[in-house]
Amino acid sequence: MSDLIDMIEHGSLRGSLDHCVKCTICETACPVSNATPLFPGPKYAGPQSERYRVAGEPSVDASVDYCSGCGICSQVCPQGVKIAEINARARDALKREHGVPLRDRIITRPTWLGRIGTPVAPIANLALNLRPARILAEKALGVHRDAPAPRFAGRRFSTWARARGRERRADRATAPGAGPPDHRGLPRRVVYFHGCGTEFYEPWEGEKVVEVLEHNGFQVTVPRQGCCGLPLQSSGLFDDARRTVLRLARSLSAPLRDDADAIIVGNATSCTLMLKREGREILGLEDDPDLRLVSRRTYDICELLLALHDRGELRTDFRPIREIVAYHAPCQQQGHGIGKPALDLLALIPGLEVREMNARCCGIAGTYGLKAEKHGISMAVGRDLFDQVLASGAPTVACDSETCRWQIAHGTGRRSVHPIDFLHRAYGLDDAGA
Amino acid sequence: MSTLSTDVLVIGGGATGVGVAWDAALRGLDVVLVDRHDLAQGTSGRFHGLLHSGGRYAVKDPQAARECVAENRILRRVAADCIEDTGGLFVTTPWDDPGYADRFAAGCAETGVRCEEVQPSQALRGEPRLNPRISRAFRVPDASIDVWKTVWAMSHGAQQRGARILPYHEVVTIDRSGDVVGGAVARDARSGDELRIEARVTVNATGAWAGRVAQMAGIEGVRVLPGRGIMIAMNHRLVNTVVNRCQMPTDGDIIVPIRTVSVIGTTDQHTDDPDDHTVPQEEVDRMLDEGERLVPGFRRARALRVWTGVRPLFEDAKADSTATRDVTRAHALLDHEQRDGVRGLLTITGGKLTTYRLMAQETVDAVCRQLGESRPCRTETEPLPGSESGEHYRLGERLARKEAELRGEQLICECELVPRSKLERAIAQTGSTDLDDIRRQLRLGMGPCQGGFCTYRATGILHERDGLRALEADASLLAFLQERWKGVWPVLYGDQLRQARLDEWIFQGVLGVERLPTAPETAGAGGASGAGGASGAGGASGLAPREAP
Ligand SMILES: Cc1cc2nc3c(=O)[nH]c(=O)nc-3n(C[C@H](O)[C@H](O)[C@H](O)COP(=O)(O)OP(=O)(O)OC[C@H]3O[C@@H](n4cnc5c(N)ncnc54)[C@H](O)[C@@H]3O)c2cc1C
Numbered sequence: 001m002s003d004l005i006d007m008i009e010h011g012s013l014r015g016s017l018d019h020c021v022k023c024t025i026c027e028t029a030c031p032v033s034n035a036t037p038l039f040p041g042p043k044y045a046g047p048q049s050e051r052y053r054v055a056g057e058p059s060v061d062a063s064v065d066y067c068s069g070c071g072i073c074s075q076v077c078p079q080g081v082k083i084a085e086i087n088a089r090a091r092d093a094l095k096r097e098h099g100v101p102l103r104d105r106i107i108t109r110p111t112w113l114g115r116i117g118t119p120v121a122p123i124a125n126l127a128l129n130l131r132p133a134r135i136l137a138e139k140a141l142g143v144h145r146d147a148p149a150p151r152f153a154g155r156r157f158s159t160w161a162r163a164r165g166r167e168r169r170a171d172r173a174t175a176p177g178a179g180p181p182d183h184r185g186l187p188r189r190v191v192y193f194h195g196c197g198t199e200f201y202e203p204w205e206g207e208k209v210v211e212v213l214e215h216n217g218f219q220v221t222v223p224r225q226g227c228c229g230l231p232l233q234s235s236g237l238f239d240d241a242r243r244t245v246l247r248l249a250r251s252l253s254a255p256l257r258d259d260a261d262a263i264i265v266g267n268a269t270s271c272t273l274m275l276k277r278e279g280r281e282i283l284g285l286e287d288d289p290d291l292r293l294v295s296r297r298t299y300d301i302c303e304l305l306l307a308l309h310d311r312g313e314l315r316t317d318f319r320p321i322r323e324i325v326a327y328h329a330p331c332q333q334q335g336h337g338i339g340k341p342a343l344d345l346l347a348l349i350p351g352l353e354v355r356e357m358n359a360r361c362c363g364i365a366g367t368y369g370l371k372a373e374k375h376g377i378s379m380a381v382g383r384d385l386f387d388q389v390l391a392s393g394a395p396t397v398a399c400d401s402e403t404c405r406w407q408i409a410h411g412t413g414r415r416s417v418h419p420i421d422f423l424h425r426a427y428g429l430d431d432a433g434a
Numbered sequence: 435m436s437t438l439s440t441d442v443l444v445i446g447g448g449a450t451g452v453g454v455a456w457d458a459a460l461r462g463l464d465v466v467l468v469d470r471h472d473l474a475q476g477t478s479g480r481f482h483g484l485l486h487s488g489g490r491y492a493v494k495d496p497q498a499a500r501e502c503v504a505e506n507r508i509l510r511r512v513a514a515d516c517i518e519d520t521g522g523l524f525v526t527t528p529w530d531d532p533g534y535a536d537r538f539a540a541g542c543a544e545t546g547v548r549c550e551e552v553q554p555s556q557a558l559r560g561e562p563r564l565n566p567r568i569s570r571a572f573r574v575p576d577a578s579i580d581v582w583k584t585v586w587a588m589s590h591g592a593q594q595r596g597a598r599i600l601p602y603h604e605v606v607t608i609d610r611s612g613d614v615v616g617g618a619v620a621r622d623a624r625s626g627d628e629l630r631i632e633a634r635v636t637v638n639a640t641g642a643w644a645g646r647v648a649q650m651a652g653i654e655g656v657r658v659l660p661g662r663g664i665m666i667a668m669n670h671r672l673v674n675t676v677v678n679r680c681q682m683p684t685d686g687d688i689i690v691p692i693r694t695v696s697v698i699g700t701t702d703q704h705t706d707d708p709d710d711h712t713v714p715q716e717e718v719d720r721m722l723d724e725g726e727r728l729v730p731g732f733r734r735a736r737a738l739r740v741w742t743g744v745r746p747l748f749e750d751a752k753a754d755s756t757a758t759r760d761v762t763r764a765h766a767l768l769d770h771e772q773r774d775g776v777r778g779l780l781t782i783t784g785g786k787l788t789t790y791r792l793m794a795q796e797t798v799d800a801v802c803r804q805l806g807e808s809r810p811c812r813t814e815t816e817p818l819p820g821s822e823s824g825e826h827y828r829l830g831e832r833l834a835r836k837e838a839e840l841r842g843e844q845l846i847c848e849c850e851l852v853p854r855s856k857l858e859r860a861i862a863q864t865g866s867t868d869l870d871d872i873r874r875q876l877r878l879g880m881g882p883c884q885g886g887f888c889t890y891r892a893t894g895i896l897h898e899r900d901g902l903r904a905l906e907a908d909a910s911l912l913a914f915l916q917e918r919w920k921g922v923w924p925v926l927y928g929d930q931l932r933q934a935r936l937d938e939w940i941f942q943g944v945l946g947v948e949r950l951p952t953a954p955e956t957a958g959a960g961g962a963s964g965a966g967g968a969s970g971a972g973g974a975s976g977l978a979p980r981e982a983p
Contacts, residue, residue: 018669018736021933022848022883037841048848051670051694051881052833060834079932 013281017047017086019079026073026083031361032066035380039066042073045090046083059094066374067091068365068381069234070331088233088282095236103141107367108231108240114152114200121154144375148364148410150201150402157194157203161222164210168219191255192222193275193298195268197402205402205417208424209267209301215427216308216315223251228271229279231367238283245279249290256293264298267418269400270332270366272300277335300333302400302419306341309348318426320351325422326394328357328385328408330401331365342400342419349426355392359385362399364407379411386411398422435619435628438598440466442801443617443633445605445647447471448478449585449787451639452599453794453813456588459595460816461798461809466631467589467597468620470604472871474585477641478787479874480743481581482665482699483692484676485509486788487522487574489549490683492541493534498764498786499545505789506575508814512791515821516583518829520691522576522676523557524549525568527727530681535570538680542574549574561673563729576676578692580827581787582874587818594819603629608636608651608779615651615770615778635801636779642708642746644783653774655752658783660708661745664717665699666925669736669882671829672696672729679728686724693829694850694881695738698725702745711742713924736929739884739921748784765793769800777804846895847888849881857892861899867906869896869914884930885918886937890945908950915941 026042027033033041045064053059064087073083095104106113117124127133134145190213198206210220229244252275256262266272275298280286299307308314329340346354362382363369369378389397389412397416399405405416424430442458444451447469455467469475488502510517526535542549550573557571558564589599603620606628610616617632638647641658648656671691679687685701701717718740725732748766752773765785770776782797795811802809817824832851843854860875869892872878878892879885889911897907926934941947 012731014670015731015735018882018929019932020882021929021936022887023936040840044848047882048851049833051849052830052851054671054674054829056674057828057830060830061837063837063840079929 013082013085013089013284014050016080016082017050019077020047020081021079022048023078025076025078026081029072029076029360031070031072031363031381032068032377035363036066036377038377039063042067042083042087046073046086047081050086050090053090053093055093059090059097061090062094062098064090065094065236066377068361068363068368068374068378070361070365071335072331072360075331075334082281085278085282088236091236092238096238100235100237101142103143103371104235104237104367106141107143107370108235108237109227110196110200110231111227114156114196117152118154118156118200121152125151138372142372143370144372146410147370147375148406149370150197150406153201153203155203157199157206158222158224160203160207161192161194161210165222188217188219189255189259189262190218190220190304191252191262191264192220193225193252193264193266193268193272194222195266195271195402196227197268202402202418205267205420208418208420208429209265211429212305212420212423212427213265215429216305216313221255223255225251228274229283230270230274233274233278233282234366234368241279242283242285245274245283246285246288246291249275249279249288249294253290253293256297262297263304264294265301265304266298267301267400267420268402269300269330269336270403272298273332273335300336300338300341300400302341302345303336303338305423306344309345314348315427316348317428318349318423319428321349321422321426322351323396324353324355324392324394326355326357326389326392326397326414327419328359328362328389328397328399328404330399330404331361333400342398346398346419346422349422352422352426354398355394357385357388357392357397359388361385362404362407362411364403366403369407378407382407382411389414435630437630437632438466439632440464440598441634441805442466442798443468443631443636444639445469445618445637446476446639446641446643447473447585447589447599447601448476448639448641449474449581449790450478450641450782450785450793450797451637452585452588452592453790454637454639454782454797455592455597455599456818457791457794457798457811457813458801459592459597460812461802462595463798463801463809465592465597466600466633467592468600468603468605468618468631470602470623472601472866472874473589473599474581474874476643477743477746478581478585480665480741481787482663482688482743483578483581483690483697484688484788485517485577485579486786487549487576488545488547489522489524489538489542489572489574489576490678490688492545492547492549493537494683495764496541496545498789499541499547501764501789501792502786503546503548505792506577508791509579509788510577510826511824512813512815512817513579513584513587513821514817514824514826516580516587516818517826518578518580518692519826520576520578520675522574522678523561523564524572524574524678524680525554525557525564525728526570526680527565528567528569529727530679532569534681535572539572542572547574561675561677563672563731564677565728565730570680572680576678577826578676578690579787580693583820583827584818586875587820591819600629605647605650608647610651610776610779613776615776618650634778635804637797637801638779638781639783639797641783642744644746644748644781648768648770648781651770651776651779653770653776653779653781655750656768656781656783657749657751658708659747659749660705660710661747662703662705662710662712662742663700663745664713664721664740664742665697666718666721666725666740667695667697667738668725668732669738669929670694670696672732672735677728679724686721689725689728693877698722698728698732700743705744708744708746710744713740713742715924718924734928736882737925737927738882738930739918740924741921746783746785765789765796767793767796767800769804771804780804846891847876847878847881849883849888850877850879852876852878852888854895857895858899861896867896867902867910869893869910870917873914873917879914879918883933883937884922885914886933886940889914889918890940905952908952912947912950912952915947
């Protein structure tokens, strides 16, 4: 019987094309097809072309590879067509048939890159910023010379987290009475899913997440974890993506099984979306019990904190921050269907003036903007956002997703941070010297 | 009245009639073909789309099965481009007599149907939407065949060899003097003019209408019992293989994937009138129920439209004991010289689309006998124009063509990927201002939105290119909307209902088509209305479900 359900569910992704009434709302909202004629648009590539695709027959529409996978089409579709997901599957079929460039095999494995780059960070960072090296990389690999490359932090978040964990256990042993405040029903234990960006490139964002959570009385555990597989999935490497996300689901589900109240929280919105929905839906993993468990109990960090606030349980001992901050909600964050909790949280900080950007997409879409043939498109897509940021006069842009932050910094020259940075500062945690 | 003169006059432009024209032209005979409507607008344009492997008849009608086996092989070769090699499956569902499967396998072996039993799990891997509770599965070489492509190809081929193909010419009189038929008089449906066609031999290939035409020649007892069947096209390919229930042939037991859709059918309801296109709601429900048994979730999938076709089931009222009553699905060739003592007239009716070539071959053999000439048949080896490469049609072809020129021209029909230049060419070639004629050439308006977005675009182009008067353009638009609407309303639920609402907002809300001025008797609607009854009375677009049962 579970076979039957699987089959219906499985069929439903493609089957959702039945809901298309050709209204074209997705085409007007698609940031990519509005920036380049190389992508024929979500309606065309999605529900329309899907009727011409036969499993097992050669793919004939390589243009679907120009879809960035931002997912805006599925969000704006008033009829519930899973457009971006249909496109993702078509991309997978295309890659299966025509093979995957070496470049895509490399840039879609952040864990692998991070492990190599971290110990030699100074050299690696130098190379990533050295013009001749970048030109070489473009020629040899097809990674665009101007694409925003993150800098290796040279240290790993998990190292910090392990040390922190030991410290906390020692604290609890010496002061057994000083437990976290009571939450009246809200799970007190969180499993922190930090993702690869935090692990290798921005460990400080993870440190802030943990400190903010602890400040609110959470006991944070950080299990060993790897990549969620999203970069692989969005480049159409489905088999590898499946293996990767399932490996992650194994390690994240173990603590959930031990504690029925525990939840997972993450600050990488695209990676949490992968856990919540995309892994099951796009990769067709509806049946995996680990992933199902993980997906049901995963929260975005801002989503969790705002829920806490709604119950009156978020600490609001905020110091004023007299600044202007621009906020951009990444497409993948919008894919969660949780509104824009970061905006509400930032609004709690006295003195902080938040300017919400009214642009669709920064253009990077994970690894899309890194690719030589797509970088120009990604910058054209981001133009609108960049202009708004520059016009806002804000020195800093808050944004929930790391690759978007890198792109925004690249496109505007402004600093870009996770919204948690502001909460952390307002709690006074940064000068607590924790 | 002007007069044409020819060797062979073919009455009826379905697959059979056009097949006769092609066969005769290949043998070097001079041919005129007339149809009261456009080509393939009778039963041929309203069939299920299945090129039979013979499996369906393996138990019930071994003779028909053998014919299908042979014709399936030949057509795959000569009409390759009109055929998609989907393959077929016969599956035993929990509702089917489990004993039938063995009889089926034995029947196939006996009649030469290539049939291989596979594990149900293997069948399910290939067709994951199929009911997982199937207990047996057999692979057979069923395929889907695009009748319009087939008919246009034969018609063009015949024309290249001098044949004159005259659509919209209805035969009103058969010229008989004494015991000889010398041709017929046809009326041009557009101009009203009459045309006399003198022919050495006249072939009555009017399918379900064959009895009426025979009667015009004073020949009695050609009784064709029209058997009406409905089919429902689903929005996309729920299966990519022809799927048959492994049981005695009955209603709603086949799903055919053809072009962008999958079609479930069919029923068999006796009717007195071959132009009866009633769609009983009960039959629609039955089809959807049967669909649900083959593909769980079928009822929730989107139905696009419904249509009906009328089988020509021949019964010879004049038959002596030699004619068996059971072979109604086999074809009947009547040589009226032998049967009735009337020279110069043959009737060919019954049969299946799959056997049209064989029917044409036998008919033209008989024509040659009457003419006293010996001309061997060539259709078994001569590929239809467009099929020379021997490569089968693939669903992805249109998408591939569009991909090659993505930045090129505008798509007029987005669902069926019809670009502007193709539409303009079809308008020029057909000389028709009836969008429904264009539809059968290009599949214009046959996708999910059922003309919602292409109708107004196409009308604009028609108006611009053909210099149509505004009133005529209005009439074309309304007739096409009406035509599309006829097929949509019996399945107005779920997604298709939402689409119909959007289309209605476009045509009535935005464009106000209800208030379009039209000429009292619209010229363009003449052909379309005949095809299926209701014409746009009072200029109403028909988009409001006022006809709903
Ligand atoms: C519901 C249904 C499903 C079917 N499915 C299949 C299938 O899947 N596979 C298969 O192999 N077969 C199938 N068949 C059978 C097949 O469709 C028919 O056997 C075949 O199309 C008959 O072709 P025809 O040319 O003989 O008749 P038609 O296509 O009906 O042609 C007769 C033509 O004569 C014209 N005509 C009538 N009167 C006059 C007149 N007075 N003057 C001029 N012209 C006139 C009509 O306009 C018509 O175009 C199906 C039939 C039905 C009803």
